Amino acid sequence: MNFKDYIRVIPDFPQPGISFKDITTLLNDGTQYREAIDELKQMVSALNIDLIAGPEARGFVVGAPLAYALGxxxxxxxKKGKLxxxxxxxxxxLEYGKDTLAMHSDAVKPGQNVLIADDLLATGGTISTCVDLVRKLGGNVVGTAFMIELTDLxxxxxxxxxxxxxxxxY
Structure with missing residues (x-):
């Protein structure tokens, strides 16, 4: 399946020089969305996963259905203050400032195996912060899964x- 056919590329968003990869067009097609989640499931199925964690908001639309598919x-x-x-x-x-991510203090038990899922891997700042959060609670991060990876970053x-x-x- 060529999922790139279902990704809308928006030039100069959110700022000049950025080529934004918009997954909403893939999410809007139920068949392609399901196939993308199924393919991610196949990629990670050999891992011993207890939980999937995902950062808001697009990490929810990748991580939650993947968690469901894996049972x-x-x-x-x-973001800070939202839980x-x-x-x-x-x-x-961030490239343009600072941010804070939060997780419930009882969300991960020590020793649980956690996969972190999001829509996009760019510079790695958000995902490495998610890894830090999981490890702070004693969780074992077994891997990361993304719909898109911007390899140049x-x-x-x-x-x-x-x-x-x-x-x-890309």
Missing amino acids: VGFVPIR PYDTIEVSYD NGRSKLPGLEVFSLLS
């Missing part, structure tokens, strides 16, 4: 020792 739980990772219970937080640098370098699975590369 495991899903852990939402959100209703006791949280742990990790701050990180070398996000894998921020994920040393982790398996990285991607449906598409």
Whole structure:
């Protein structure tokens, strides 16, 4: 399946020089969306996964259906102040500032195997922060899964020792 046919590329968004890869066109096609999740499931099925964690918002639309397909739980990772219970937080640098991600303090039990899923691997900042959050609770990150990887940005370098699975590369 050539999923690139279902990805809309938007030039100069969110700023000049950026070529945004929009997955909403793939998500809008039920058959392709299901096939993308099924393909990711096949890629990671050999891993011993207890939970999938995904950062808001597009990590939810990849991670939650993947968790469902694998029969495991899903852990939402959100921006600071968005979760209703006791949280742990990790701050990180963005290309244009700082941000903080949070997770419920009881979302991952020590020793649980966690796969982190998102729509896109770019510079690796968001995903490496997710890895830090899971490890802070004693979880074992067994890998990462993405619909798209922007290889020129070398996000894998921020994920040393982790398996990285991607449906598409640009």
